[in-house]
Amino acid sequence: MFNLIRRDVILQKWQLIIFIPCVAFFIMMGSHPALTFLVAAIFIPFNAFFYDEKAETNILLNSLPYTRKTIIASRYIGAIVYMGLGIGVTCLALLIANTSYTLTDIAIASGLFFVFASFTFPLFYILKPGYISTVVMLSFLVLAGIGPRTVLYLIDKLPVITDFINSLSMSVIYTGSTLIVMFLYVISWVFTTIVYQRKAF
Amino acid sequence: MEHVVELKNVTKNFKGFSVENMDLQVKKGFVTGFIGANGAGKSTTIKMIMNLLKPDAGEVKVFGLDFKTHEKEIKERIGFVYDSNVFYEGMNLKDIKRVVGPAYKQWDDHLFYQYVEQFELPLNKSLKKFSKGMQMKASLAVALSHRAELIIMDEPTAGLDPIFRRELLDLLQEIMIDRNRTIFFSTHITTDLERVADYIAFINKGELLFNQSMLDVADNYALVKGSVELLDRDTEKSLLHVHRASTGFEALTDNIQAVKSMFGDSVVIERASMEDIMYYMKGGMQHV
Numbered sequence: 001m002f003n004l005i006r007r008d009v010i011l012q013k014w015q016l017i018i019f020i021p022c023v024a025f026f027i028m029m030g031s032h033p034a035l036t037f038l039v040a041a042i043f044i045p046f047n048a049f050f051y052d053e054k055a056e057t058n059i060l061l062n063s064l065p066y067t068r069k070t071i072i073a074s075r076y077i078g079a080i081v082y083m084g085l086g087i088g089v090t091c092l093a094l095l096i097a098n099t100s101y102t103l104t105d106i107a108i109a110s111g112l113f114f115v116f117a118s119f120t121f122p123l124f125y126i127l128k129p130g131y132i133s134t135v136v137m138l139s140f141l142v143l144a145g146i147g148p149r150t151v152l153y154l155i156d157k158l159p160v161i162t163d164f165i166n167s168l169s170m171s172v173i174y175t176g177s178t179l180i181v182m183f184l185y186v187i188s189w190v191f192t193t194i195v196y197q198r199k200a201f
Numbered sequence: 202m203e204h205v206v207e208l209k210n211v212t213k214n215f216k217g218f219s220v221e222n223m224d225l226q227v228k229k230g231f232v233t234g235f236i237g238a239n240g241a242g243k244s245t246t247i248k249m250i251m252n253l254l255k256p257d258a259g260e261v262k263v264f265g266l267d268f269k270t271h272e273k274e275i276k277e278r279i280g281f282v283y284d285s286n287v288f289y290e291g292m293n294l295k296d297i298k299r300v301v302g303p304a305y306k307q308w309d310d311h312l313f314y315q316y317v318e319q320f321e322l323p324l325n326k327s328l329k330k331f332s333k334g335m336q337m338k339a340s341l342a343v344a345l346s347h348r349a350e351l352i353i354m355d356e357p358t359a360g361l362d363p364i365f366r367r368e369l370l371d372l373l374q375e376i377m378i379d380r381n382r383t384i385f386f387s388t389h390i391t392t393d394l395e396r397v398a399d400y401i402a403f404i405n406k407g408e409l410l411f412n413q414s415m416l417d418v419a420d421n422y423a424l425v426k427g428s429v430e431l432l433d434r435d436t437e438k439s440l441l442h443v444h445r446a447s448t449g450f451e452a453l454t455d456n457i458q459a460v461k462s463m464f465g466d467s468v469v470i471e472r473a474s475m476e477d478i479m480y481y482m483k484g485g486m487q488h489v
Binding site: 007057059 | 255279287292
């Protein structure tokens with residue numbers, strides 16, 4: 001398992017050089033820290049998936065002494081590890097750039113990362129190779145474009161929901177959303193494992 | 202004799218193609234050549250042995266173990282060489298060693314570098330810049346560096362120039378000095394088999410036609426040539442496939458004694474090459 005997770009660093013060593021300038025760019029552009037954290041969180045895990053999209057990679061991984069369960073587990077656990085690292089590095093970068101951020105920014109970014117990952121990771125094993133990266137990139141851009149507006153619209157039109165959320169204490173909101181996000185991630189993990197176990201290479 | 206690979210009644214169906222009720226055994230300590238035309242089912246069978254494909258019915262056992270319960274243990278002991286490069290193209294051999302090596306308990310860095318030197322492979326050049334032959338050698342170096350007991354190769358010689366092909370086959374012979382090792386390799390090039398194989402498994406349209414030692418194949422099959430007038434319903438029974446031409450007939454038999462007693466000296470009996478056997482068994486002549 002550890003070897004499979006470590007593999008991403010070996011594979012992406014050149015892309016990692018782009019990682020820092022990419023984060024620096026977002027900071028310099030004055031992006032909201034939550035967005036910078038989200039981009040940093042997404043960078044390594046999704047890059048890893050783009051690498052594994054090819055059929056040959058799956059033939060290789062499945063010919064090595066790994067079970068299919070382990071391969072998928074390494075993806076889901078690896079994503080958490082690399083998300084953590086990405087966020088850690090961004091924290092440092094923000095400190096160096098003297099930009100303030102809050103724990104809420106990190107919470108929002110990691111929450112959004114988990115939701116986005118939960119829906120897109122299975123796609124890498126369902127859709128035809130070659131299309132997946134495009135679909136995922138487009139959906140990220142579309143979500144980033146219309147997501148906030150949709151939320152604002154909903155807040156405006158459905159006061160019931162906002163009233164309900166306002167009535168909850170902060171700790172309930174944090175715990176509740178963490179549980180929902182983790183639940184989604186686990187469901188996605190189980191689903192992907194089932195899909196992958198049935199796959200033929 | 203111990204079998205390293207055992208397929209029992211294995212069936213796999215695809216649209217328009219199927220492998221049906223295949224029984225195949227690969228004997229320990231020998232080179233078994235798996236031969237068949239393109240599309241005969243060689244890669245499908247190999248993928249089932251590697252657990253990349255699951256059979257619809259039947260049982261696949263490797264080292265006497267089942268993939269359901271012993272997948273990791275089995276794969277620890279298998280080295281694989283596929284017909285195309287499965288390693289990350291942009292990586293060099295050093296990085297591939299870093300990714301693949303730790304996956305195996307028995308991985309030996311020293312051995313890996315020894316093979317890299319022996320096969321004259323560059324360590325820092327990306328694999329996409331390797332020639333087909335070099336890619337094959339790189340796969341073989343990886344397979345040998347974790348002391349694989351069973352080496353499975355899917356068309357390792359396809360697309361190689363004759364010199365490189367011969368070099369690879371010589372290498373296989375060298376590897377087999379260790380009699381604990383077993384090689385199972387598919388090919389559609391019959392001369393490969395004559396050079397290195399101890400056993401031959403012949404597959405045609407998803408059906409295993411025979412799995413015999415090279416000696417048995419040479420003893421059992423022969424080419425029969427004679428005049429067309431000699432053929433009738435009775436005499437044809439001793440022949441597997443017959444090709445008639447205005448100049449005479451040519452046929453394959455797996456019953457040399459019957460042919461001798463039936464035709465006597467009126468026909469010429471010659472040794473059948475693997476290519477002859479494959480050609481006739483596939484029913485090639487019927488289309489000519």
